[in-house]
Amino acid sequence: MVDINKYLETQLALAQQKRHIKNFKKESVSLRSKTAAEIISKKQNKHFSKCSKDELNIEHGECSQVETSTKKPFKDVESDEEEYLPSGDESNDEVSIPYISTTARIKQNLKKIIDDGDRNQYDARIKCWKVNQAAACLGNYKGDIISADIKYIVDGKSEFDKKHELQNGLYVPNYIWRQLYKYQKVGVKWLWELHQLQSGGLLGDEMGLGKTVQIIAFLAGLSNTDIGKWNGLGPSIIVAPATIIYQWVSHFHFWYPVLRIAVLHHSGSHVGNHNKLIRDVYQSHGILLVTYAGIVKYSNELLSRKWHYVILDEGHKIRNPNTQVSKLIKKLDTPHRIIITGSPMQNSLQELWSLFDFMSPGLLGTYNAFMEHFALPITQGGYANATQLQEATALEIAKALKNIITPYMLRRTKTEVQDHIKLPEKNEQVLFCALSQEQRDLYMGYLMSSTVRSVLDKDNKFGDPLRARILVALSTLRKICNHPDLYLYEAQENIEDVNEDKFGHWKRSGKMTVVNSLLKIWQKQGHRVLIFSQSRAMLCILEQYLQNQNYKYLKMDGSVSVSQRQNIIKNFNEISEYLVFLSTTRVGGLGVNLTGADRVIIYDPDWNPATDNQAKERAWRIGQQRNVTVYRLLSAGTIEEKIYQRQIFKHFLSNKILIDPNQKNVLTTSTLQGLFTLEEPNSEGDTETASLFKHTKISVTDKDKYKNTDSTSVLKLEEMRKKAREISRKISKETENSKTPQLEDPRERYKKKRELILNPPRIEEPEINLVDDKVTNASFDTVISEIEIIEMHTKKNYEENLIQKVLNSQEQVSAQEESTELQNDDIKSKNDKVLDIIEDITTKKHTHSKEENINTNLNAIEENCFSELKSNKRNNRKRKRRDSESKYEIDNLLAIKKIKNKKHKINKDKISNDDDYVLTKLFVKASVKNALQHDAVVGLAEKEKRHKMKEEALVKAKLAVRAIKFSS
Numbered sequence: 001m002v003d004i005n006k007y008l009e010t011q012l013a014l015a016q017q018k019r020h021i022k023n024f025k026k027e028s029v030s031l032r033s034k035t036a037a038e039i040i041s042k043k044q045n046k047h048f049s050k051c052s053k054d055e056l057n058i059e060h061g062e063c064s065q066v067e068t069s070t071k072k073p074f075k076d077v078e079s080d081e082e083e084y085l086p087s088g089d090e091s092n093d094e095v096s097i098p099y100i101s102t103t104a105r106i107k108q109n110l111k112k113i114i115d116d117g118d119r120n121q122y123d124a125r126i127k128c129w130k131v132n133q134a135a136a137c138l139g140n141y142k143g144d145i146i147s148a149d150i151k152y153i154v155d156g157k158s159e160f161d162k163k164h165e166l167q168n169g170l171y172v173p174n175y176i177w178r179q180l181y182k183y184q185k186v187g188v189k190w191l192w193e194l195h196q197l198q199s200g201g202l203l204g205d206e207m208g209l210g211k212t213v214q215i216i217a218f219l220a221g222l223s224n225t226d227i228g229k230w231n232g233l234g235p236s237i238i239v240a241p242a243t244i245i246y247q248w249v250s251h252f253h254f255w256y257p258v259l260r261i262a263v264l265h266h267s268g269s270h271v272g273n274h275n276k277l278i279r280d281v282y283q284s285h286g287i288l289l290v291t292y293a294g295i296v297k298y299s300n301e302l303l304s305r306k307w308h309y310v311i312l313d314e315g316h317k318i319r320n321p322n323t324q325v326s327k328l329i330k331k332l333d334t335p336h337r338i339i340i341t342g343s344p345m346q347n348s349l350q351e352l353w354s355l356f357d358f359m360s361p362g363l364l365g366t367y368n369a370f371m372e373h374f375a376l377p378i379t380q381g382g383y384a385n386a387t388q389l390q391e392a393t394a395l396e397i398a399k400a401l402k403n404i405i406t407p408y409m410l411r412r413t414k415t416e417v418q419d420h421i422k423l424p425e426k427n428e429q430v431l432f433c434a435l436s437q438e439q440r441d442l443y444m445g446y447l448m449s450s451t452v453r454s455v456l457d458k459d460n461k462f463g464d465p466l467r468a469r470i471l472v473a474l475s476t477l478r479k480i481c482n483h484p485d486l487y488l489y490e491a492q493e494n495i496e497d498v499n500e501d502k503f504g505h506w507k508r509s510g511k512m513t514v515v516n517s518l519l520k521i522w523q524k525q526g527h528r529v530l531i532f533s534q535s536r537a538m539l540c541i542l543e544q545y546l547q548n549q550n551y552k553y554l555k556m557d558g559s560v561s562v563s564q565r566q567n568i569i570k571n572f573n574e575i576s577e578y579l580v581f582l583s584t585t586r587v588g589g590l591g592v593n594l595t596g597a598d599r600v601i602i603y604d605p606d607w608n609p610a611t612d613n614q615a616k617e618r619a620w621r622i623g624q625q626r627n628v629t630v631y632r633l634l635s636a637g638t639i640e641e642k643i644y645q646r647q648i649f650k651h652f653l654s655n656k657i658l659i660d661p662n663q664k665n666v667l668t669t670s671t672l673q674g675l676f677t678l679e680e681p682n683s684e685g686d687t688e689t690a691s692l693f694k695h696t697k698i699s700v701t702d703k704d705k706y707k708n709t710d711s712t713s714v715l716k717l718e719e720m721r722k723k724a725r726e727i728s729r730k731i732s733k734e735t736e737n738s739k740t741p742q743l744e745d746p747r748e749r750y751k752k753k754r755e756l757i758l759n760p761p762r763i764e765e766p767e768i769n770l771v772d773d774k775v776t777n778a779s780f781d782t783v784i785s786e787i788e789i790i791e792m793h794t795k796k797n798y799e800e801n802l803i804q805k806v807l808n809s810q811e812q813v814s815a816q817e818e819s820t821e822l823q824n825d826d827i828k829s830k831n832d833k834v835l836d837i838i839e840d841i842t843t844k845k846h847t848h849s850k851e852e853n854i855n856t857n858l859n860a861i862e863e864n865c866f867s868e869l870k871s872n873k874r875n876n877r878k879r880k881r882r883d884s885e886s887k888y889e890i891d892n893l894l895a896i897k898k899i900k901n902k903k904h905k906i907n908k909d910k911i912s913n914d915d916d917y918v919l920t921k922l923f924v925k926a927s928v929k930n931a932l933q934h935d936a937v938v939g940l941a942e943k944e945k946r947h948k949m950k951e952e953a954l955v956k957a958k959l960a961v962r963a964i965k966f967s968s
């Protein structure tokens with residue numbers, strides 16, 4: 001009881017303290033901030049009176065454009081207000097506004113990818129491909145690899161023109177089949193099964209696992225199989241976001257060149273009327289690539305025909321059943337409907353219903369019945385403050401739903417297929433960045449403005465749509481979080497008020513300060529970076545910053561023509577001079593491959609977690625060779641934290657349906673009041689999210705150590721330089737002396753020589769500066785990290801020497817053993833040992849799946865050893881020899897494995913050390929207050945751990961069974 005009283009007292013004291021801080025802050029808001037807030041509020045209020053009630057939908061509706069200001073914030077971006085609103089069924093088609101950019105990208109002479117819309121163009125391409133294929137067959141092909149079949153032939157593989165037959169007769173070209181990963185083959189088989197059942201399906205593999213390739217392999221199979229009404233593959237439609245339609249073209253041209261693939265978009269190669277193109281492609285059983293906007297535009301012509309297949313890439317675009325696009329797409333006449341998406345459920349369960357309504361109409365009942373009997377109880381039971389009954393009901397209904405949808409959905413995660421694709425490591429962190437003083441001031445000022453007051457006022461007397469008011473207020477706060485100028489510009493009455501010198505300066509934004517530090521370090525470390533932001537205006541500020549700092553970059557947003565996007569992406573991936581790829585999350589974040597970068601910054605969070613996830617997956621996918629680090633930037637204590645919390649809740653909800661119905665949530669519903677506060681850190685320096693997910697916090701334990709070395713390293717470096725100067729003086733003196741030997745006393749020479757022999761000069765190790773790259777004049781490339789030094793030593797012939805040593809010693813041992821008669825007991829104990837070793841190897845093998853070669857070797861030796869044990873039983877004499885051979889082999893492999901493991905560990909340490917180093921710098925500079933491990937926050941880390949554990953357990957069980965078998 002005493003304890004409770006004490007606790008309450010402390011809470012009261014804390015609350016009072018908090019109130020005091022708040023009041024203090026209120027008083028300390030500057031006049032400038034107050035004035036800016038009032039000007040902006042006035043403009044917003046004026047706008048609200050024009051706004052109709054249905055214009056905005058806070059969660060998932062379509063957001064019509066909100067014209068909040070009379071003057072546009074940036075000369076080349078009309079209004080970016082809608083970019084901060086919850087994403088609805090947004091299109092990333094070209095923006096029709098004139099966009100005058102200063103970037104180098106415009107000046108680039110980019111080679112365009114040409115589709116097969118133009119018949120002559122298509123014929124010419126096929127002719128060229130056939131000539132090249134023939135040359136490859138004859139061994140005369142010298143050009144670039146233009147297609148998968150040519151690659152296959154050039155690689156010296158046989159039977160490229162054969163077909164691989166699946167059960168019930170689908171004939172997939174051999175050269176494609178053989179190049180598919182195992183799980184992709186499963187995917188193709190699954191699509192074939194759906195086809196036979198005339199059922200729709202959702203291919204939901206995680207992003208970057210090659211869904212496109214699986215679809216192409218399947219369609220190639222169909223076009224090779226003489227079945228059905230169309231005698232193979234009939235005319236089909238693939239609907240894709242504008243940015244990736246040309247990626248589809250190049251994928252088709254690479255994997256299955258013979259198929260005609262035409263783009264139904266004004267950027268396409270067809271000339272003349274689009275009706276003619278549709279007719280032409282239809283007759284040649286080709287594939288029509290259409291954007292989501294194109295479906296609306298060409299609906300009359302597309303709806304009037306029967307299609308063999310309709311495939312929606314990034315099919316979550318029809319997640320809102322009420323949009324025109326969703327309604328039209330569902331009307332397309334076809335028996336085969338496929339959805340491809342790495343994020344099948346993003347915000348709510350209604351989205352899942354909408355996708356299934358396209359694929360398998362009726363499977364999830366009517367919309368109303370589904371919402372009432374499934375969506376509502378699952379969502380209600382998902383909150384942390386739900387009753388036990390609500391929780392239990394939600395669990396059972398979620399299980400039932402999962403069972404219904406599972407047959408129609410194929411989803412594999414990267415963790416599940418890691419053994420096949422061998423992706424490098426990924427580290428994903430959420431950085432809580434401190435607001436700059438100016439941002440704080442403006443943020444507090446706006447919280448006191450009439451717009452926010454009207455939102456929080458219970459007896460709202462304004463009478464206009466509250467939702468719209470909330471959204472606009474929230475997006476205004478988000479602008480302040482990004483950069484003060486995004487907000488202040490709105491408040492400027494005259495354009496002259498803007499101070500050109502300070503405009504957009506990085507020091508005025510907490511998050512830009514972090515970006516500045518990150519880019520500096522990463523450039524020196526040789527990393528390449530993707531920066532995503534929601535808003536084009538913010539992109540302009542970032543672009544200006546990149547130009548000022550002379551960083552080479554490429555930029556892609558809605559203003560870039562659709563036909564150029566794929567080339568910009570290609571250029572970035574191929575030309576390593578570009579440090580940064582700058583893009584809006586919605587244009588560059590969907591479907592594209594940007595594996596040229598190994599660092600990702602998500603500058604501002606989207607309401608929809610899938611948007612951010614999609615963006616980060618551009619780098620961490622098949623084809624990536626380097627370890628990837630992702631930073632999600634959040635302004636601590638602000639609305640951005642609340643958005644992130646909303647993301648976590650949505651994650652939780654989709655995990656509950658797609659992965660594990662038992663998922664537990666820790667978040668409660670947030671209040672309106674909560675959205676409009678500037679959270680102060682608690683006594684431990686944590687704001688709300690950081691303290692909620694304390695267990696996922698990343699602590700850089702050596703923070704203080706680094707701090708100290710920060711200053712001392714300067715001294716050390718100076719000391720080192722002094723020594724170097726001394727040594728060089730000495731050397732030059734000696735050289736001079738050696739030139740004039742007659743002047744030197746022979747006794748002195750003898751003394752020096754003796755000294756040199758007794759005390760050879762120590763070679764100074766270069767000082768390793770792990771803390772502040774500023775204190776050294778040397779370029780980062782020449783400063784070798786400790787890990788690199790270790791690696792150099794371990795790499796340089798060390799491995800080979802050691803293996804050789806092991807081999808030599810083993811040769812001696814086995815020669816001795818050959819000559820010695822082994823006793824039966826001895827053999828038995830050796831066999832036991834072999835079994836132990838095998839178990840050890842097998843366990844280790846699965847914890848180091850990255851080492852492909854080792855695994856192959858280990859598999860071989862494992863098999864060897866078992867057959868060894870078998871033969872031991874048969875032949876005693878043979879057994880003795882083989883036993884020693886197998887031991888010899890195992891020992892060698894163990895030695896190799898040890899080295900490899902060590903290397904692997906060093907590599908892993910290097911990643912964490914690289915990231916630790918970056919984090920430490922950010923902590924030291926106080927620009928970052930806290931960092932969380934994102935995967936742990938959204939529960940993925942736990943899932944991954946469970947998966948790995950399950951895999952290991954399975955291996956052990958298998959081994960146990962084998963051991964029993966052989967023991968008899």
Ligand SMILES: Nc1ncnc2c1ncn2[C@@H]1O[C@H](COP(=O)(O)OP(=O)(O)OP(=O)(O)O)[C@@H](O)[C@H]1O
Nearest residue numbers: 179180181207208209210211212213342591593622
């Ligand atoms: N079997 C394969 N062999 C070689 N490359 C492959 C294979 N499968 C996929 N890839 C490559 O992996 C990359 C990712 O593939 P793809 O774009 O199809 O992934 P995705 O699952 O559609 O991703 P997203 O969901 O982001 O659109 C591409 O560059 C693709 O060429």
